[in-house]
Amino acid sequence: MSRIALRQIAAGTDAGCLLTVEFPGDSAGPGLAATLAETAPGREVWRLDPVTTLDLGPDLCDYETLAARCVAEFDRLRPDSETALTVVGYCSAARFAYHVTGALTALGYAPRALVLVAGTVPDERTVWTEYDDLRRKLGAAGPSEPPFPLLDDPDATIGWLRAELTGHARAFVDDQDFGTAEAGAAVDEIVGRYQAWLWFLLQAVASDTPPVGCPTTDVADPGDLDLDLAPHAARHV
Amino acid sequence: MNGRLITPPLAAGGRAPDRVEFRTAAEALATAVTGHLEATTMERVR
Numbered sequence: 280m281s282r283i284a285l286r287q288i289a290a291g292t293d294a295g296c297l298l299t300v301e302f303p304g305d306s307a308g309p310g311l312a313a314t315l316a317e318t319a320p321g322r323e324v325w326r327l328d329p330v331t332t333l334d335l336g337p338d339l340c341d342y343e344t345l346a347a348r349c350v351a352e353f354d355r356l357r358p359d360s361e362t363a364l365t366v367v368g369y370c371s372a373a374r375f376a377y378h379v380t381g382a383l384t385a386l387g388y389a390p391r392a393l394v395l396v397a398g399t400v401p402d403e404r405t406v407w408t409e410y411d412d413l414r415r416k417l418g419a420a421g422p423s424e425p426p427f428p429l430l431d432d433p434d435a436t437i438g439w440l441r442a443e444l445t446g447h448a449r450a451f452v453d454d455q456d457f458g459t460a461e462a463g464a465a466v467d468e469i470v471g472r473y474q475a476w477l478w479f480l481l482q483a484v485a486s487d488t489p490p491v492g493c494p495t496t497d498v499a500d501p502g503d504l505d506l507d508l509a510p511h512a513a514r515h516v
Numbered sequence: 517m518n519g520r521l522i523t524p525p526l527a528a529g530g531r532a533p534d535r536v537e538f539r540t541a542a543e544a545l546a547t548a549v550t551g552h553l554e555a556t557t558m559e560r561v562r
Contacts, residue, residue, distance in 0.1 A: 310561075312561040313561055315561075316561045316562040324561040324562045325559070325561065326555055326558070326559055326561050327557070327558050327562050328558070329556050330545075331556060332558075335557060349557070349558065352558045353558055353559060356558060356560070357560075370525070374551065
C-alpha cells in the first residue's frame with residue numbers, strides 16, 4: 280500500500296520538488312527522503328531535520344519560528360528554483376509539517392500538497408516516556424512520574440529535564456569509569472540533542488495545527504508502511 | 517553544511533541508547549574518530 284502511495288506522491292506531475300520533514304539520524308526508518316528518491320527518479324528531493332535545526336540553532340523556539348528558520352535555509356540553498364513543491368511529514372513531525380507548509384506559502388512558494396506519512400500527535404505522556412526511557416538506560420531505577428504538569432511552563436520543564444538528564448548521564452559516565460573531560464563534552468552533546476528532541480515534542484503538544492492552502496493527505500498508518508521499519512516499527516519517531 | 521559530529525542518542529531505531537551504545541558514542545566523540553553521524557539541518561538527497 281505505502282510503496283504504491285509513495286510512488287504516487289513521487290510521480291505526481293504537479294508535485295514539484297519533494298521536501299520531507301523527518302529525523303534522518305533518529306528515525307527507525309531508513310529515511311523517507313531516501314525512499315522517495317529511490318521511488319521517484321528525476322525528481323528533486325530535499326530533507327529537513329527540525330530537531331537538528333533546534334539543536335544547532337541559537338535558541339529553543341516555537342514551531343512557527345522554527346518553521347520560518349527552516350524554510351529560510353531551504354530558500355537560501357536553492358535560490359531561483361521552482362516554487363511548486365510537496366511537503367511530506369513523517370510520524371511525530373507531522374504537526375510541524377503543517378507549520379513548514381505555511382511558512383513556505385508565506386515565502387512565496389506554492390505547496391501542491393501536504394502528505395503525512397504515519398503521522399502522530401505526541402502528547403504529554405509521550406514527552407515523559409521519551410525522557411524516562413533515556414533515564415532508565417542511564418541507570419536510574421524505579422518508577423517515575425512527572426513531578427509537575429509538563430505543559431504549564433515548557434521553558435521550566437525543558438530546563439528541569441535537561442538538568443535531570445545531565446545528572447543521570449554524568450552519574451552513568453562516572454559509573455562506567457569514563458569520567459574524562461572529553462566524556463563530559465559527550466554528555467553535554469547527548470543531553471543537548473535530547474533536549475532538542477524533547478522540546479520538539481513539547482511544542483508538538485502545545486502547538487495548534489494551522490490551516491494550509493493545499494490538499495492534505497494521510498498516506499498510511501504505521502502498520503502499512505513498507506519502509507523497512509522492522510524491528511523497531513513500534514517505536515518510530 | 518551546518519554539520520558537526522553528533523552522537524546518536526536516538527539513532528538506533530528511534531530509541532534511547534543502551535549502556536554499550538552510550539559508551540561507544542562517548543568514546544567516539546572523545547577520540548574524534550570516524551563512525552558517528554553528521555547531523556545536518558537541511559540537505560538535498562537528490
